[in-house]
Amino acid sequence: MADFEDITGWREELEAFEESEEGKAYFWQHLNDSEIRLPFDVILELAGLMLKHDDIRDAVRRRMEFRAFLETRPDLTENDDEYWEKNPLDASYTLEEFIAWFGSKTRVPFRGFPLSKGKELAIAVVAGNLASLDYAEARAFAEKTFAPWFIYPEDGE
Numbered sequence: 001m002a003d004f005e006d007i008t009g010w011r012e013e014l015e016a017f018e019e020s021e022e023g024k025a026y027f028w029q030h031l032n033d034s035e036i037r038l039p040f041d042v043i044l045e046l047a048g049l050m051l052k053h054d055d056i057r058d059a060v061r062r063r064m065e066f067r068a069f070l071e072t073r074p075d076l077t078e079n080d081d082e083y084w085e086k087n088p089l090d091a092s093y094t095l096e097e098f099i100a101w102f103g104s105k106t107r108v109p110f111r112g113f114p115l116s117k118g119k120e121l122a123i124a125v126v127a128g129n130l131a132s133l134d135y136a137e138a139r140a141f142a143e144k145t146f147a148p149w150f151i152y153p154e155d156g157e
Contacts, residue, residue: 046118059091
């Protein structure tokens with residue numbers, strides 16, 4: 001696995017990778033990965049990174065706050081100006097780029113449903129719906145919320 005202690009320059013690293021032949025091949029290969037199952041510990045690692053680094057955690061918090069806002073306004077739709085005024089699109093872009101960068105570093109499929117659940121676990125922690133990323137607790141939450149999208153090695157998969 002890649003070293004994620006210092007993620008300084010991750011955006012520039014992603015941009016350089018996207019422009020490289022290796023990067024183009026990687027992103028083309030994983031253009032439609034919505035049905036791929038990933039090891040759960042990879043998802044936990046991504047969620048942990050999102051919570052560890054302040055700028056990424058702030059983007060997670062802003063997405064969580066927007067979701068909470070939408071719950072108070074079920075009548076609000078994408079056709080309303082207020083929806084777009086409150087929607088932290090820059091936070092969404094940051095998280096999606098970070099997921100792509102993580103995928104590029106680990107070479108796991110990054111598109112679609114499975115890897116994006118790392119973001120969902122991080123949001124659940126920030127929202128208080130999940131106390132921590134403790135493996136057993138996070139697994140129980142994921143099985144209840146996202147199943148069957150993960151591979152759990154202890155189950156012989």
